[in-house]
Amino acid sequence: MAGLFLLMLILFMADMLTGSTQMAAPDVLKALFGSGPAGDEIIVMQFRLPKALTAILAGAAMSVSGLLMQTLFRNPLAGPDVMGVSSGAGLGVALTLLTLTPLFTLAEGSILSGWGVILAAWAGAGAVMIIIMAVSVRMRDIMTVLIVGMLLASAISAVVSLMQYFSNEVMLRTYVIWTMGNLGNISYPQIRALALATAAGLAIAFTMVKPLNAILMGETFSRTVGVRMQRTRIVLLASASILAGSVTAFCGPLAFIGVAVPHIARLLFGTSDHRILMPATALAGAVILLLSDIISALPGGGHIIPVNTVTSLIGIPVVLWIILGKTGLGRRF
Amino acid sequence: MTRSLLLTVTAALILTSCRHAGQHQAARPAPDTAIAGRLTIEREKYYFKVTVSQPWQNSSGIEQVWYLVPRDSIIPAGISEDHTIRIPVRKMICMSTTHIAMMRALGADSLIAGISGSSLIYDSIVREGLRKGTIRDVGYEGSLNKELVVSLEPDLMMAYGVADPSTGNTSRLSGTGVKVFYNADYLEEHPLSRCEWIRLFGLLTGREEKADSIFRSVSGAYRELAARVREDATSRPKVLLGAPWEDVWYVSPSDSYIGRLIEDAGGHYIYSDMTGPNSVPYSVESVFRRAAEADLWINPGAAESLSEIAAGDPRLASLPLFREGKVWNNRRRVTETGGNDYWESAVVRPDMLLRDLVSIIHPELMPGYDQFYYRMLE
Numbered sequence: 001m002a003g004l005f006l007l008m009l010i011l012f013m014a015d016m017l018t019g020s021t022q023m024a025a026p027d028v029l030k031a032l033f034g035s036g037p038a039g040d041e042i043i044v045m046q047f048r049l050p051k052a053l054t055a056i057l058a059g060a061a062m063s064v065s066g067l068l069m070q071t072l073f074r075n076p077l078a079g080p081d082v083m084g085v086s087s088g089a090g091l092g093v094a095l096t097l098l099t100l101t102p103l104f105t106l107a108e109g110s111i112l113s114g115w116g117v118i119l120a121a122w123a124g125a126g127a128v129m130i131i132i133m134a135v136s137v138r139m140r141d142i143m144t145v146l147i148v149g150m151l152l153a154s155a156i157s158a159v160v161s162l163m164q165y166f167s168n169e170v171m172l173r174t175y176v177i178w179t180m181g182n183l184g185n186i187s188y189p190q191i192r193a194l195a196l197a198t199a200a201g202l203a204i205a206f207t208m209v210k211p212l213n214a215i216l217m218g219e220t221f222s223r224t225v226g227v228r229m230q231r232t233r234i235v236l237l238a239s240a241s242i243l244a245g246s247v248t249a250f251c252g253p254l255a256f257i258g259v260a261v262p263h264i265a266r267l268l269f270g271t272s273d274h275r276i277l278m279p280a281t282a283l284a285g286a287v288i289l290l291l292s293d294i295i296s297a298l299p300g301g302g303h304i305i306p307v308n309t310v311t312s313l314i315g316i317p318v319v320l321w322i323i324l325g326k327t328g329l330g331r332r333f
Numbered sequence: 334m335t336r337s338l339l340l341t342v343t344a345a346l347i348l349t350s351c352r353h354a355g356q357h358q359a360a361r362p363a364p365d366t367a368i369a370g371r372l373t374i375e376r377e378k379y380y381f382k383v384t385v386s387q388p389w390q391n392s393s394g395i396e397q398v399w400y401l402v403p404r405d406s407i408i409p410a411g412i413s414e415d416h417t418i419r420i421p422v423r424k425m426i427c428m429s430t431t432h433i434a435m436m437r438a439l440g441a442d443s444l445i446a447g448i449s450g451s452s453l454i455y456d457s458i459v460r461e462g463l464r465k466g467t468i469r470d471v472g473y474e475g476s477l478n479k480e481l482v483v484s485l486e487p488d489l490m491m492a493y494g495v496a497d498p499s500t501g502n503t504s505r506l507s508g509t510g511v512k513v514f515y516n517a518d519y520l521e522e523h524p525l526s527r528c529e530w531i532r533l534f535g536l537l538t539g540r541e542e543k544a545d546s547i548f549r550s551v552s553g554a555y556r557e558l559a560a561r562v563r564e565d566a567t568s569r570p571k572v573l574l575g576a577p578w579e580d581v582w583y584v585s586p587s588d589s590y591i592g593r594l595i596e597d598a599g600g601h602y603i604y605s606d607m608t609g610p611n612s613v614p615y616s617v618e619s620v621f622r623r624a625a626e627a628d629l630w631i632n633p634g635a636a637e638s639l640s641e642i643a644a645g646d647p648r649l650a651s652l653p654l655f656r657e658g659k660v661w662n663n664r665r666r667v668t669e670t671g672g673n674d675y676w677e678s679a680v681v682r683p684d685m686l687l688r689d690l691v692s693i694i695h696p697e698l699m700p701g702y703d704q705f706y707y708r709m710l711e
Contacts, residue, residue: 019616020616020618021616039625042651043621046647047618047621165475168453168473173578177581184617185579187646187648301619302616302618303613303619306581
């Protein structure tokens, strides 16, 4: 665990040192401690530092959200988006971008990643969360909740498709770029909000470590050891939604991190015990997203590739590995 | 009655002028042959042959040929009816705002029966026609209302292809009798080549002389001003262009339409080393580095004020040019619903666009000039 933490710190520094423009390591350090030229300082303090901090927060939050969903639904392929939280956030963004056109009548580029889009995404994710909770209170069977969540996600995607169909190219492009995920355009006040939401979500998640372990033993067992299933479900759904919804609001729908990272943590530590798995997943999530961010700037020459393409390319082999049953992870549920 | 009489006279005039031109081709001054665009017009004895090379993006090697034959002539042997347009056209659908601008400049806007994307149109006459129902919005691509297109019975649908149109929805119109012309004006990299497309509209609407005269005077004024700037400007201020989308900044190549305009207006585009057919995504970080040395910023997306830019990405507010307030957008002439004359009439008036840019980049050369398309942000 300490090793993972150390790795996170190393990658954090590496992420600061590498970027889409060339800057020598001593210059980065100077800028970081406020003694470099003003231009360098802006690049480091306004571009690289917020991006690296966002990678840590978003990586940890998405991964833990995925872990909670996998355990709650006892399904190795569950992730933050199975309940439609990401889709809900996407709907909020689509509503702002694609239908409120007079506010964003753009000719070419647009500058719009201000609070409007973030609040819309948050509202969308929150609305979906409330619907899922309402279903969850009425339905005893957790699989029903899963199915309702997935249906809801599909229905929302259809609505978004419809809006895309009727929108113009510029809006479409803006929306598509949003869906590619983005760690790089988040201001410090926004990072503060993301950090608060992540802290709240993680705090709730960490208090649920024991019930989560009990759920793995089956519902009947959980009841006998005094876990109140309905209440536990609601708390877990709330925590997972706050985490995933906030990250999606600030960074767009980050692909695969939520599904893949919990498995990586299980592989690394060879355990299903959430007391270890929870911090391990959070750290591994931060590590992977930092790594993805470093890779996304690799083409050099000022180009970047969208972070989602990188996380998917890391995530897909992991998911394949699970499906092929090589590690038998599925049996741990 | 008067209308049809007028048409007959026009057609007859064209016919005779064709004949004359066929005989004395050299006698007629070529409008402007210095710019090789994608449009080639060849004058044959009884018709015009119009060739569009590379009609859409990444279409090298592809050519589309049309024959413009006067209404009362017989289509010459060996020419397919499918590739023939009878001129002058009486009813047209214009899919792009640039087509509308050219029709308007020629005084041929009454021939427009349909347009696409009513909310993005600036022209007040066309908007009035839309409100009264004399002009209809036929939609675009996936939402193209094919039944409406057919029911309008246009002589021609002036369209544009973003990609190979055979994969798109517009191609489904083949077989309905509607002729679809893929106009490539928006792909022209030189502002004057883009303007030259007005000559096609001149032929189509029987206003050849007028079109040629507009093009000649516009290109003359453009070249004159560009030459004056080359002579008189003592510096080349560095220009930042465009705006980011999230963390991506699509950078226009220097040989693009706007890149040429900046160059001709005596500016030094900060990506002057980048050429190619398409915009390239760069990280905001890397653009920011170059932007730190820029003197002024044009076309910052949809932003209407400096504070809007700062709200979108606070980092941009720390640029020196931003602190000096040297930011101009191309949104002086816009409608409430998003129509922008920059994408409309400016295509026919690159000389005025250049004048705007010279007054921004070299205010000392144009003291007291009030910009037409551009506006300084506050």
